[in-house]
Amino acid sequence: MMLKLTHIYRYPVKGLSPESMTVTTLVPGEGLEHDRRFAIALSTTEFDPASPQWLSKTHFLMLMRNATLALLDAHFDSGTGVLTLSLHGREVASGDLTTVEGRREIETFFATYMDDKIKGTPHILEAHGHMFSDTPLKVVSIIGQASLRDLENTMKASVDHRRFRGNLYFDGGEPWQELSWLGREITVGEARLKITARIDRCAAINVNPGTAERDLNILKSLMKDFKHVDMGVYAQVLNGCTIHTGDEIRASGDTGAS
Numbered sequence: 001m002m003l004k005l006t007h008i009y010r011y012p013v014k015g016l017s018p019e020s021m022t023v024t025t026l027v028p029g030e031g032l033e034h035d036r037r038f039a040i041a042l043s044t045t046e047f048d049p050a051s052p053q054w055l056s057k058t059h060f061l062m063l064m065r066n067a068t069l070a071l072l073d074a075h076f077d078s079g080t081g082v083l084t085l086s087l088h089g090r091e092v093a094s095g096d097l098t099t100v101e102g103r104r105e106i107e108t109f110f111a112t113y114m115d116d117k118i119k120g121t122p123h124i125l126e127a128h129g130h131m132f133s134d135t136p137l138k139v140v141s142i143i144g145q146a147s148l149r150d151l152e153n154t155m156k157a158s159v160d161h162r163r164f165r166g167n168l169y170f171d172g173g174e175p176w177q178e179l180s181w182l183g184r185e186i187t188v189g190e191a192r193l194k195i196t197a198r199i200d201r202c203a204a205i206n207v208n209p210g211t212a213e214r215d216l217n218i219l220k221s222l223m224k225d226f227k228h229v230d231m232g233v234y235a236q237v238l239n240g241c242t243i244h245t246g247d248e249i250r251a252s253g254d255t256g257a258s
Contacts, residue, residue, distance in 0.1 A: 001172045001173055002172050002248055003144075003170050003171070003172040003173050003248065003249040003250070003251075004170060004171055004172055004246060004247070004248060004249065005168060005169075005170050005188060005189070005243065005244070005245050005246060005247045005248075005249060006145065006169050006170060006171045006245060007020065007161070007166075007168070007169035007245065008020070008021040008022065008023070008024055008032075008167065008168060008243070008245060009021065009162075009165075009166065009167055009169075010024070010032045010033070010034055010035040010167065011035055011036055011165060012034045012035070012036075012037050012038060012074070012076035012078070012083070013036075013037075013038045013039070013040065013074055013076065013083065013097075014036045014038065014039040014040070014057075014060055014062070014132040015039070015040060015060060015061050015062045015063060015066070015069050016040075016069060016072060016074040016085075017070075017072065017073055017074045017209070018162065018165065019075070019076065022244060022245045023242060023243070023244045023245075024242070024243060025240065025241065025242045025243075026140070026188075026191045026193075026237045026240035026241065026242075026243060027237060027240045028237050028238060028239055028240050029138060029236065029237060030131075030138050030237060030240075031131050031133065031138045031139060031140055031167070032140060032167055033078075034076065034078050035131065035167065036131045036132040036133050037126060037131070037132075038083075038097055038124055038125065038126050038132070039060045039124075039125045039132035040060055040061040040106075040107075040110060040122050040123075040124060040125075041059055041060050041061075041122060041123050041124075041125050042059060042060065042061070042118060042119075042120075042122060043118070043119060043120025043121055043122060043123070044119075044120070045059040045060070045123075045125075047059075047125050047127075049125070049126065049127040049128075049130075050127075052127035052129075052130040054133075054136040055132075056134075057134055057202075060132070061110065061114070061118070061122060062204065063204035063207050064202045064203045064204040064207075066114065066117060066118075067207045067212045067213075067214060068113070068114075068117075068212050069212075070207055070208065070209050070210070070211070070212040071087060071088070071211075071212045072085050072086070072087055072092075072113075073085070073086040073087070073089075074086075076097075080096065081096045081097050081098035081099070081102070082094060082095065082096050082097070082102070083095060083096075083097050083102075083106060085106070085109065092109065092113075093105060093106055093109035097124055097126065098126075103123070103124040106124055107121055107122055107123055107124055108121070110122050135197065135234060137196065137234070137236060138236070139196065139197075139234040139235060139236055140167045140168060140193065140234070140235050140236075140237060141165070141166045141167045141168070141199060141232050141233070141234055141235075142166065142167065142168045142169075142170065142178060142186075142193075142195075142232055142233050142234075142235055143161070143164055143166040143168070143169050143170075143178070143231060143232035143233075144169075144170055144171075144173060144175070144176070144177055144178045144232075145161065145169055145170065145171045146171065146172070146173055146174060146175045146176075146177065147175045147176050147177075147178065147179075147231065147232075148161055148164075148231075149175065150175035150176065151218070151221065151222070151225075151226075151231075154221060154225040154226075155216065155218070155221050155225075157216060159216065159218065160208065160209055160210065162209040163204075163205045163206075163207070163208070163209055163218070164199075164201070164205055164231050164232060165204075166232050168188065170249050176226075177251075178195075178232065178233050179198055179230060179233065181195040181233060181251050182195050182196075182197070182198060182233065183195065184251055184252050184253060185238065185251075185252045186235065186249060186250060186251045186252065187248075187249065187250045188243050188247055188249050189241065189242075189243045189244065189247035189248065190241045190243075191237065191239065191240055191241045191243050192237075192238045192239045193235035193236060193237050193238060194235060194236050194238055195233050195234070195235050196233075196234050196235060196236055197233065197234045198228075198230040198232075198233055198234075199230055199231060199232045199233060199234060200228075200229050200230050201218070201219060201222070201229050201230065201231050202219075203219060205218045205219065205231070206218055206219060
């Protein structure tokens with residue numbers, strides 16, 4: 001059965017809402033353009049933009065610990081650098097993340113919004129060429145919707161695919177097929193990628209992206225029913241090109257249409 005790319009998402013600010021896309025250009029050795037370009041660091045986090053080093057998610061505001069982030073609708077204008085935040089349909093903050101003044105507007109908002117849930121004022125981080133991913137490598141995350149449906153069937157509940165914060169979602173094929181791709185190459189349209197790791201999940205996936213409630217224990221269900229806590233795979237871009245929703249995905253070694 002043919003595998004088809006169904007959704008493309010990027011997350012300009014780590015931990016905030018995604019931006020849906022129908023087309024993007026992949027670049028060798030990079031993630032999606034502007035994906036995890038910024039992060040909201042805790043006041044205690046030390047980071048040198050001139051010499052950026054990878055930091056784990058615990059150094060930032062994150063859904064695993066700060067579920068109310070899910071209530072915010074974030075829009076980043078890559079042309080102007082302006083991040084606009086809305087809550088329940090009303091704009092609550094806006095600032096140019098490429099300027100000190102603009103970052104301060106957003107930082108002040110989060111200091112108030114998080115109230116007593118964090119200590120001190122958080123700060124917005126950016127470093128040229130750096131990606132605030134959950135893994136040290138610059139990667140693209142890929143998730144099969146057949147796997148999500150299998151999870152839904154075992155949980156007997158609807159599971160919003162946005163809980164898993166993937167970059168590329170595809171449909172077709174067998175549940176969990178993508179987990180067998182570890183170490184193999186795949187093509188998305190004309191782009192070629194290498195699968196580097198399965199994505200082991202944290203408690204962030206228990207947070208409903210629409211309500212910010214921890215309404216499902218997906219981690220428990222994954223372990224109980226599938227004996228792992230993985231959903232999706234990481235891939236490094238080997239040769240880039242423009243990809244579109246609707247593009248075919250093929251995995252090396254698969255027989256016939258994958």
